[in-house]
Amino acid sequence: METEKNNTQINLHLVMLPFFAFGHISPFVQLSNKLSSHGVKISFFSAPGNVQRIKSMLNPNPTSQIIPLTIPPVPGLPPGFESTSELNPTQSELLKVALDLMQPQIKKLLSELKPHFVLFDFAQEWLPKMASELGIKTVFYSVFIALSTAFLTVPARLSGFKTYPSLEQVKYPPPGFPKTSVTSVKTFEARDFLYMFKSFNQGPCVYDRVLSGLTGCSIILAKTCNEMEALYIEYVKSQFKKPVLLVGPVVPEARTDKLEEKWAGWLGRFEAKSVIYCSFGSETFLNDDQIKELALGLQLTGLPFLLVLNFPANADASAELRRALPEGLLERVEGKGVISTGWVQQQQILAHTSVGCYLSHAGFSSVIEAIVNDCQLVMLPQKGDQLLNAKLVSGDLKAGVEVNRRDEDGYFGKEDIKSAIEMVMFEVDEEPCKTIRDNHMKWRDFLLDKGVQDNLIMDLVKEMEAIAGTSGN
Known part of the structure; x- marks a missing residue:
């Protein structure tokens, strides 16, 4: 029996099928x-255009493989462009259409591979039925925090409504939602959430896809932990009445490659913890007015800063930047402020001794990176789960500050940027800065506790092995 148990541990085989967006691919x-470091075999499905980048991110392991899928032609979807980072919003919606057309191909691969589990994403709500027919269990891997699921995509969200909720209804949590700091959201945030209930190309809306996936799967796997989100996790369990396993925040491994000399040299000129690093990732874009107020707010702090801005696919980044930046700003901040476009080594920059503050869109991976590198968090969320991430960190965890914004349209000015940064960078011994810094350090210690993080993964592997052991695989 012991040998049989050990064989089960060695042979546990998972297929990973994230949506074709790197905000989803990266957590997978x-x-x-x-998981592969604990002997789990991984077969990673994605579009051919994403394979090289995934290969560069995936740890070399003899039990891991990347399997390219064939993207079927879809009118309006440019051939060869296979992740949302290369597409405009309308084209990105067509990737969901392409995924729906890939069902026969995916079914054939699964029937050949016969994995114990398929871990899937929000856009593949048809997968549980398909996998069940093949005797394979399915895991809905939510790459969002539990608060996001609890607030937006539980069955109770439509409780008592004959149609999808209105703008006013989306401002407030669903029935039964736990008592926490999140009691409502602003009008501009609720307006963004209405995207969840909008149908594109006559297909199901995001809410329907997510709810169907969560309802149909064997297991829900959440990228969080009880220490951070116990109340929301319990609420999700009560809504779906099935196992909710936790993987933890998934702290990224420290990078071993050196920071480019271009940035190392510039950052090295400043005192420890004095530089503001500001970035919104590769798929979150600010409009001209937002860029102007942000840049002026950074200038007003008097602190050195590195601002990284990106623009939609096919845009001329240099021209966009010239148009958006306030006249004369580059001259005024010369020697103290740098504005860049394109990809940078974010983890290495955050780890640099001179960087003391990270102003971001509150993507949760970025939040974790900031905390483990002891960079104070200022959050300026733009869309979707970012809006709720910021509420968890600033409200429940009290480990960062969110930039104040106008209720109706989300407007913020340069003074709002300046005030938020000053709260965590200058008022060190005063409330609420002291509380934020103390909590920031508490969560840093928790995230950097390798024993705690390893135990979360080991517990997950054991739970999946136990379930696989009863599945007949």
């Missing part, structure tokens, strides 16, 4: 790396 890769 990070999880794959954690």
Whole structure:
């Protein structure tokens, strides 16, 4: 029996099938790396255009493989462009259409591979039925925090409504929602959430896809932990009445490659913890007015800053930047402020001794990176789960500050940027800065506790092995 048990541990085989967006692919890769280090076999499905980048992120392991899928032609979807980072919003919606057309191909691969589990994403709500027919269990891997699921995509969200909720209804939590700091959201945030209930190309809306996936799967896997989100996790369990396993925040491994000399040299000129690093990722874009107020707010702090801005696919980044930046700003901040476009080594920049503050869109991976590198968090969320991430960190965890914004349209001015940064960078011994810094350090210690993080993964592997052992695989 012991040999049989050990064989089960060695042979546990998972297929990873994230949506074709790197905000989704990256958490699946990070999880794959954690699991493969515990002997789990990984087969990673994605579009051919994403394979090289995934290969560069996935730890080399003889039990891991990347399997390219064939993207079927879809009118309006440019051939060869296979992740949302290369597409405009309308084209990105067509990737969901392409995924729906890939069902026969995916079914054939699964029937050949016969994995114990398929970990899937929000856009593949048809997968549980397909996998069940093949005797394979399915895991809905939510790459969002539990608060996001609890607030937006539980059955109770439509409780008592004959139609999808209105703008006013989306401002407030669903029935039964736990008592926490999140009691409502602003009008501009609720307006963004209405995207969840909008149908594109006559297909199901995001809410319907997510709810169907969560309802149909064998297991829900959440990228969080009880220490951070116990109340929301319990609420999700009560809504779906099935196992909710936790992988933890998935702390990224420290990078071993050196920071480019261009940035190392510039950052090295400043005192420890004095530089503001500001970035919104590769798929979150600010409009001209937002860029102007942000840049002026950074200037007003008097602190050195590195601002990284990106623009939609096919845009001329240099021209966009010239148009958006306030006249004369580059001259005024010369020697103290740098504005860049394109990809940078974010983890290495955050780890640099001179960087003391990270102003971001509150993507949760970025939040974790900031905390583990002891960079104070200022959050300026733009869309979707970012809006709720910021509420968890600033409200429940009290480990960062969110930039104040106008209720109706989300407007913020330069003074709002300046005030938020000053709260965590200058008022060190005063409330609420002291509380924020103390909590920031508490969560940093928790995230950097390798024993705690390893135990989360080991517990997950054991739970999945136990379930696989009863599945007949």
